[in-house]
Amino acid sequence: MAEETKNPAKDILIGLVSAMSITTSCFCLLALVLCLMQPYTKIDPDAPFSVAFSNVGLHDTRSIALRALTRLSVVILLT
Incomplete structure (x- = not known):
């Protein structure tokens, strides 16, 4: 380029x-x-955003994260 x-x-x-x-x-x-x-001490190191959204009341975030990871992998493989 x-x-x-x-x-x-x-x-x-x-x-x-x-x-x-x-x-x-x-x-x-x-x-x-x-x-x-959420407080810093309660942030989960394995899945920080999924657990944080679940604690707030948004429980569907694990499937959203899985779909985003799958789509990102497909885009990387296709380029």
């Missing part, structure tokens, strides 16, 4: 920094949401 950009030294740097910034921001927001949903 670097061959197709007009200014590879600048464009690749901007792309990498922006992608890492977006990913880091999303990760921090997810961690904040998780810590606001």
Whole structure:
């Protein structure tokens, strides 16, 4: 892809920094949401979001996580 950009030294740097910034921001927001949903000491290390949503009253999250994992695996295998 670097061959197709007009200014590879600048464009690749901007792309990498922006992608890492977006990913880091999303990760921090997810961690904040998780810590606001339940106390830090009660977070399950094996399935933090599934257990947190179950404790709040949303009990269908395990099947949603399983479907998301399955779809992610299919997309990775097809590319």
